Amino acid sequence: MGEVLFFVAGMGAVAGAIGVVIMRNPFYSVLALVSHLLSLAALFLLLRAEFIAAAQVIVYAGAVMVLYVFVVAYVGGQDEPIGPRAGAGLKAISAVFGAALFVELCIATLGSGLQLIDTPGTPVGASFGSPAEIGTLLLTKFLLSFEIASFLLLIAAVGAVVLARRRGGVSAAEEQARYSAMDVLRPASTGTMAEAVGARHTLPEATVTTTPEEAEDAPTGGRDR
Amino acid sequence: MTSLELFAWLTLLFPLAGCVALALAGRSLPGRGPGWVGTGALALSFASAVGALLALLAEDHEHRQAVAVAWDYADSVGIDAQLSLLVDPLSVFMIVVVSGVSMLIHLYSISYLDSDRGYVRFFAYLNYFVFSMLLLVLAGNFLVLIIGWAFVGAASYLLISFWYRRTTATGAGIKAFIINVLGDVGLVLGTFFIFRHVGTLDFVGAFENAREEFSRGDADLTAGLILLLVGAFAKSAQIPLHTWLPDAMEGPTPVSALIHAATMVTAGVYLIARMHPLFELAPTAAAVGAIIGCLTLLVAATIAIAVTDLKRVIAYSTMSQIGYMIMAVSAGAYAAGLFHLMTHAFFKALLFMAAGSVIAAMAGMQDLNRMGGFKRAMPFTFGCMVIGGLALAGVPPLSGFFSKDEILLLVGDRGGWHWILYAAGYLGAFLTGIYTFRMIFRAFLGEPVTEARELEQGHLHHAEAPTNPATGEVEDADVGFPGPEHQIAERESTMKLAMGALALLAIVGGALQIPHATHVIHDFLEPTFADSTHYASKPSKAHINRGLVIGTLVALAGIAIAYLVWVKRPQLATAARARLAPVHRLLVNKWYFDELIDALVTRPAQWFGAWAQQTFERVFVNGLLVGGTTGVVRVGSSAVRAAQTGFLRYYALLIVVGMVALAFYFLLAT
Amino acid sequence: MDIGWFLAVSALIFTIGAAGVLTRRSPLVILLCLELMLNAANLALIAFARMHGSQEGQVFALIVMVVAACEVTIGLGIIVAVNRRRLPIDVDEMQELQG
Numbered sequence: 001m002g003e004v005l006f007f008v009a010g011m012g013a014v015a016g017a018i019g020v021v022i023m024r025n026p027f028y029s030v031l032a033l034v035s036h037l038l039s040l041a042a043l044f045l046l047l048r049a050e051f052i053a054a055a056q057v058i059v060y061a062g063a064v065m066v067l068y069v070f071v072v073a074y075v076g077g078q079d080e081p082i083g084p085r086a087g088a089g090l091k092a093i094s095a096v097f098g099a100a101l102f103v104e105l106c107i108a109t110l111g112s113g114l115q116l117i118d119t120p121g122t123p124v125g126a127s128f129g130s131p132a133e134i135g136t137l138l139l140t141k142f143l144l145s146f147e148i149a150s151f152l153l154l155i156a157a158v159g160a161v162v163l164a165r166r167r168g169g170v171s172a173a174e175e176q177a178r179y180s181a182m183d184v185l186r187p188a189s190t191g192t193m194a195e196a197v198g199a200r201h202t203l204p205e206a207t208v209t210t211t212p213e214e215a216e217d218a219p220t221g222g223r224d225r
Numbered sequence: 226m227t228s229l230e231l232f233a234w235l236t237l238l239f240p241l242a243g244c245v246a247l248a249l250a251g252r253s254l255p256g257r258g259p260g261w262v263g264t265g266a267l268a269l270s271f272a273s274a275v276g277a278l279l280a281l282l283a284e285d286h287e288h289r290q291a292v293a294v295a296w297d298y299a300d301s302v303g304i305d306a307q308l309s310l311l312v313d314p315l316s317v318f319m320i321v322v323v324s325g326v327s328m329l330i331h332l333y334s335i336s337y338l339d340s341d342r343g344y345v346r347f348f349a350y351l352n353y354f355v356f357s358m359l360l361l362v363l364a365g366n367f368l369v370l371i372i373g374w375a376f377v378g379a380a381s382y383l384l385i386s387f388w389y390r391r392t393t394a395t396g397a398g399i400k401a402f403i404i405n406v407l408g409d410v411g412l413v414l415g416t417f418f419i420f421r422h423v424g425t426l427d428f429v430g431a432f433e434n435a436r437e438e439f440s441r442g443d444a445d446l447t448a449g450l451i452l453l454l455v456g457a458f459a460k461s462a463q464i465p466l467h468t469w470l471p472d473a474m475e476g477p478t479p480v481s482a483l484i485h486a487a488t489m490v491t492a493g494v495y496l497i498a499r500m501h502p503l504f505e506l507a508p509t510a511a512a513v514g515a516i517i518g519c520l521t522l523l524v525a526a527t528i529a530i531a532v533t534d535l536k537r538v539i540a541y542s543t544m545s546q547i548g549y550m551i552m553a554v555s556a557g558a559y560a561a562g563l564f565h566l567m568t569h570a571f572f573k574a575l576l577f578m579a580a581g582s583v584i585a586a587m588a589g590m591q592d593l594n595r596m597g598g599f600k601r602a603m604p605f606t607f608g609c610m611v612i613g614g615l616a617l618a619g620v621p622p623l624s625g626f627f628s629k630d631e632i633l634l635l636v637g638d639r640g641g642w643h644w645i646l647y648a649a650g651y652l653g654a655f656l657t658g659i660y661t662f663r664m665i666f667r668a669f670l671g672e673p674v675t676e677a678r679e680l681e682q683g684h685l686h687h688a689e690a691p692t693n694p695a696t697g698e699v700e701d702a703d704v705g706f707p708g709p710e711h712q713i714a715e716r717e718s719t720m721k722l723a724m725g726a727l728a729l730l731a732i733v734g735g736a737l738q739i740p741h742a743t744h745v746i747h748d749f750l751e752p753t754f755a756d757s758t759h760y761a762s763k764p765s766k767a768h769i770n771r772g773l774v775i776g777t778l779v780a781l782a783g784i785a786i787a788y789l790v791w792v793k794r795p796q797l798a799t800a801a802r803a804r805l806a807p808v809h810r811l812l813v814n815k816w817y818f819d820e821l822i823d824a825l826v827t828r829p830a831q832w833f834g835a836w837a838q839q840t841f842e843r844v845f846v847n848g849l850l851v852g853g854t855t856g857v858v859r860v861g862s863s864a865v866r867a868a869q870t871g872f873l874r875y876y877a878l879l880i881v882v883g884m885v886a887l888a889f890y891f892l893l894a895t
Numbered sequence: 896m897d898i899g900w901f902l903a904v905s906a907l908i909f910t911i912g913a914a915g916v917l918t919r920r921s922p923l924v925i926l927l928c929l930e931l932m933l934n935a936a937n938l939a940l941i942a943f944a945r946m947h948g949s950q951e952g953q954v955f956a957l958i959v960m961v962v963a964a965c966e967v968t969i970g971l972g973i974i975v976a977v978n979r980r981r982l983p984i985d986v987d988e989m990q991e992l993q994g
Contacts, residue, residue: 006896010904017908017931021915026923033927036908040934047901047945049953052937055960064930064964071971072923075978090874094917097881098910104888105906109939110899114946117899122948129953137954145954149961156965163972873925873986877916 006046012039030068037061047121049129229284230293232277233312236320237359239270244352251345260335263348267331267355271324274317281317289314289752292365292429304426311365311428315753318563318746319362319495326487326570327355329723333578334479336717337585340710341477347387351483354380358488362495366426367416370496374412374456377489378405384484385476393695397472404469408459411452412496418449419503432502432756439506450503450510453496457514461493461547463521468819470544474536475695478581481536486543486573491566494550498559501757505557514555515636519646522548524816526656530663531812533593534695535580538664542617543573545653549632552646557759558635560738560747565628567746568734572616572625575727579610582720583668585711587676588688591695593664598673602680606714607669609724614665616731618658619780624734626776629654631738634772638764651779658783666791685713740769901942909935922977922986926970933963 016036023029037060044053110117127133138146226234243266251259281289290313298306310316331351338347357380361373382405386398420426422445423434439446455466462470462485473485484490497504497514504511522545529541546569553562583599583606584591600607616625629650637647676686692699714720737745754760790797802809811817868879908931915928937956944952 003896006900010900013904014907014911017911020924020927020931021911021918026921026927029924029927033930036931037934040938043901043904043938044941046896047941049941049944049956052941052953052956055957056937059964060934060960064967067967067971068923068927071975075923075974090878091918093878094881094914097878097885098914098917100885101881101888101913102906102910104885104892105909106903107892108888109902109906116946117902118897119946120896121898121945124945124948128948129950133950134953134957137950138957141951142954142958145958149958152965153961156968160968160972163969163976873922874917874920881913881917 002046005042009039009042009046012036013043026072027069030065030072033068034061034065037065047129048124051129051131051134226293227280227291229277229280229291229312230310232273232280233291233293233310233316233320233363234295235273236270236277236324237310237356237363239266239273240352240356240359242266244349244356247345247349247352251349254345257335257339257344259345259348260331260338263352264328264331264335266352267324267328270355270359271321271328274320274324277312277317278321281312281314286752290429292427294365298368303424304420305366306368306426307366308369309365309427310363310369312363313753314750315495315498315563316363318567318750320359322567322570323355323358323362323488326574326727327351327358327483329726330479330483330487330574330578332719333482333581333723334477336712336719337479337581338477339712343387347384347477350380350383350387351479354384354484354489358492361492364428366428367420367431368426371409371413371416374460374492375409377460377492378402378409381405381473381484381489384480385473387476387480391475391693391700393472393693394475397469397475401469401473404459404466408456408466411455411459415449415452415454415456418445418452421445428499435503435506439503441506442508443506446503447507447509450500450507451513453500454510454514454517457493457496457551458517459493460496461490461551462544463493463517463548463551464524465818465822467521467525467544468815468822471532471537471540471815474534474540478536478577478584481540482574482577482581485540486577487570490543490547491550491570494547494554494562494566497551497554498563501554501557501559501754504555505758511555511557515552515643515646518548518550518552518555519649520548521545522552522653523649523656526653526660528812528815529660530656531809532815535584535591535593535596535664535668536577538593538660539573539576539580542576542657542661543569545657546573546617549629549650549653552636552650553632556636556639556643556646557757557762558632559754559757559760560744560750561628561631561635563750564738564746565625565632568616568624568628568731571727571734572613572623572731575609575724575731576613576617578720578724578727579606579613579714582606582714582724583610584694585713586680586686588686588711589692589694590676590688593667596668596674597671597677598669599677599680600669602673602677603669603713603715605721605724609714609728610665610669612728612731614661617661618783619654619776620658620784621773621777622732622735624731626780627735627738627740630772630776631740633776634740634764634769635759635762637772638762638768639759651775654776655779655783658780659787662784662787663791666787670792680713685711685716687711740773741766898942898946902939905935905939905942907935908932908938920985920987922970922974925986926967926974929970930963930967933959 013036016032016034016039019032020029020036023032037056041053041056041061044050044056116122243263246266247259247262251262254262290311293310293312295308295310298308300306331348334347334351338344341347354377357373357376359373361370361377364370364373379402382398382402385401386395388394389398416426419431419435422438423431425431425434435446457463459466470485470490474481476484504514525541525544525548529538529545532538532541546565550562550565550569553559553565582603583596586599586603586606587596590596612623616623619626619629621627633647633650633654636643636650673681679686712720714724737743738747751760790801814820912928912931912935915931916925919925919928937959940952940956940959944950944956
């Protein structure tokens with residue numbers, strides 16, 4: 001019974017993964033990832049990690065993927081831009097190295113001489129993987145990581161808020177209605193490496209502001225060079 | 226320290242102290258104070274020199290030599306370098322002459338350079354020069370000799386370009402310095418050649434070892450001595466390193482008197498005399514010296530007949546007389562050569578001083594063509610000039626006659642090919658008479674020029690605009706030097722005192738070494754030259770008498786011809802110049818030595834410099850070496866830069882590639 | 896099932912994720928593929944935890960999930976900001992780091 005479940009979940013996971021990579025429309029990729037995550041949760045259950053499986057479904061598939069869906073909806077599920085930029089050779093090399101990576105990983109794990117590879121694992125008690133056990137570990141042995149993780153979450157939240165802030169003056173040339181003081185105080189360069197090297201001499205689309213925070217977070221891409 | 230050594234050190238240190246005192250505090254002294262300080266230092270130095278002389282005479286014959294060591298400079302790698310002085314008859318003779326004549330010239334300069342803005346600087350430099358010359362002469366080893374040699378060259382440069390606002394003066398100073406440096410190179414290389422064999426820098430030790438180390442006519446020794454001779458020739462203005470001396474007349478007249486008549490140019494003579502044990506072991510080198518001396522003697526005398534600048538006539542005369550001295554000491558007539566050095570110092574300094582007086586009367590003009598008839602206006606100067614001229618021409622009973630005669634006597638006595646030198650010497654004496662009295666007659670006899678007439682009325686001519694006497698261009702009057710005022714001997718007692726003393730010495734100085742009668746110099750210098758093979762040679766009486774007679778006749782003949790051509794029948798001069806125009810051109814252009822040196826040395830050097838800058842520097846160094854390395858770096862960095870594509874996916878690929886490679890490596894390693 | 900199977904699945908998913916990161920041009924999808932890789936690592940961790948019978952691997956996987964969540968937040972924030980700039984959402988266009 002376990003094997004059947006394994007194969008079903010396993011194929012679901014792999015299919016979802018392949019779907020993420022192959023699908024043109026990013027929306028479909030997100031959906032493929034969601035199915036992949038659910039299959040992975042099933043695999044976790046098979047490995048006696050109940051709490052993790054639940055967390056995976058609730059947090060990952062539930063929250064993170066929903067965020068993804070929102071962003072894809074906002075950004076626009078535009079199809080992948082066509083036109084080879086650096087695509088052609090890259091695909092071939094990626095395939096080669098991907099295959100090589102797979103082979104190596106298999107050798108690394110399966111051929112490593114770990115004795116318990118070929119067994120279902122050490123016998124464990126009934127409460128293995130239960131929330132109580134995980135919780136105990138989190139609050140005793142891994143307390144530091146727990147606290148730092150929460151700190152990390154705080155930083156991420158703040159960062160998200162900052163990134164998502166809408167500042168005045170962000171507009172394309174034809175939309176600039178009025179000048180603000182920022183127009184005068186704007187720095188002459190953003191300090192990108194291209195400017196430093198001399199490939200670019202001015203701000204791209206000079207009216208676009210680069211306030212300090214945005215400058216360091218968003219790469220100012222440009223069409224001209 | 227014995228009293229002899231003490232006096233030697235004092236002789237050396239007084240001028241140095243004078244120089245330092247003047248340099249530091251000279252400006253605070255009013256009026257002619259710095260001049261008196263400088264002269265006082267020299268007077269003390271002269272007194273110490275006389276003290277050294279007396280101390281030396283108090284010793285008995287064998288012990289008339291002392292080596293005074295102050296400290297060791299270095300004593301490693303087999304070089305014993307000490308600050309040591311060798312006090313023996315030769316050096317004492319030299320310091321007495323040098324300090325005495327220098328003292329008189331300082332006295333003269335007190336008034337001559339009054340009103341010059343560089344008064345303090347002048348006396349400081351002059352004291353420094355005397356210190357250097359004394360150091361050179363008192364040197365006890367090659368090292369101190371070279372130090373003194375170099376100092377003297379530096380002092381000469383400082384003093385020649387004393388009026389440094391004049392480009393002619395600075396150019397002359399540079400020319401003198403460069404030729405002197407060439408001599409320095411020869412001196413140092415020659416020292417190495419000799420040191421390599423004798424193993425010590427000390428003179429006494431070197432000469433002792435030389436007799437064992439070198440066989441007669443040794444090639445190394447000859448080469449080393451010829452290099453030393455290069456140094457001597459550069460310093461003493463012998464052909465072909467003589468071109469700096471006429472240009473050195475750009476310096477003030479006392480400088481010409483001191484450096485280019487009495488002291489610096491005699492350093493070469495001193496050098497050869499000091500190195501006589503080595504020269505006697507290498508007859509070839511000695512022959513080179515004698516021949517060059519003879520050549521210079523004749524060439525300079527011929528040029529002096531044609532030049533028109535008063536000081537340059539005297540300069541060429543100096544060159545010629547030094548030629549006599551070099552010829553003498555190279556041929557073994559040491560006492561005679563040094564005796565002539567002494568008498569020459571007297572009458573040449575006197576001639577320069579008188580010339581300075583005349584130039585002052587002409588308000589700075591030095592052109593003989595514009596002078597004339599100063600006899601009545603400047604009787605004292607005229608008298609001094611005549612005395613100096615007679616001594617120079619070699620008319621008995623003045624000192625110049627005896628000294629020059631002695632030289633030729635002993636040179637002729639050597640026999641063999643030296644007869645040529647003997648004959649050339651008398652020819653030179655004949656020419657000497659001609660040019661000396663040409664100068665005197667043109668300047669003092671004949672129709673008085675305006676300046677002379679003004680002076681007769683008691684008014685010293687004052688130039689409206691200061692001009693450069695060499696080029697005639699008008700100079701900026703605000704510079705301050707040369708001073709706007711000019712002093713002539715008739716009005717200044719210090720000048721009269723100095724000139725009078727020298728005139729007296731020029732007249733009676735010959736008494737020291739009259740043939741058949743006195744031989745004071747010869748006896749005095751004997752301890753130094755005791756090891757010489759030629760020193761004790763005595764010419765035959767017939768030879769001596771023959772020399773005396775010929776000398777007198779030749780000198781008087783020269784004077785007579787000068788009188789004839791330039792006083793009695795002046796049209797002879799112009800006629801001769803027209804008929805012998807090519808010869809005259811050759812002489813006026815100083816036998817084209819300057820042009821020769823320009824073509825042989827200066828032009829190639831300039832061409833090389835231009836080539837080095839345009840081709841070598843630009844193409845090779847800048848382009849290849851500098852540009853090459855930067856180019857390599859640039860190419861390398863652009864190659865590396867190619868990896869910075871900016872494509873995110875390339876970077877990700879690189880990460881994956883790296884990861885795969887690492888895993889592969891670890892898989893293989895296990 | 897033997898643990899080895901789970902590890903093989905994990906390796907496969909990781910490789911697929913890596914290939915996706917290298918191949919796709921939209922940063923959104925690249926981030927999704929990154930998630931794939933993280934999940935694959937999670938699976939490996941859980942499998943080893945089961946193998947050793949210790950729960951430390953699971954705690955590790957939990958923390959990895961936290962990190963993944965934070966990273967997604969920021970990454971999506973960047974994409975949103977880029978999109979607000981009217982710039983094309985294409986990693987190949989963002990080349991300012993070119994040397």
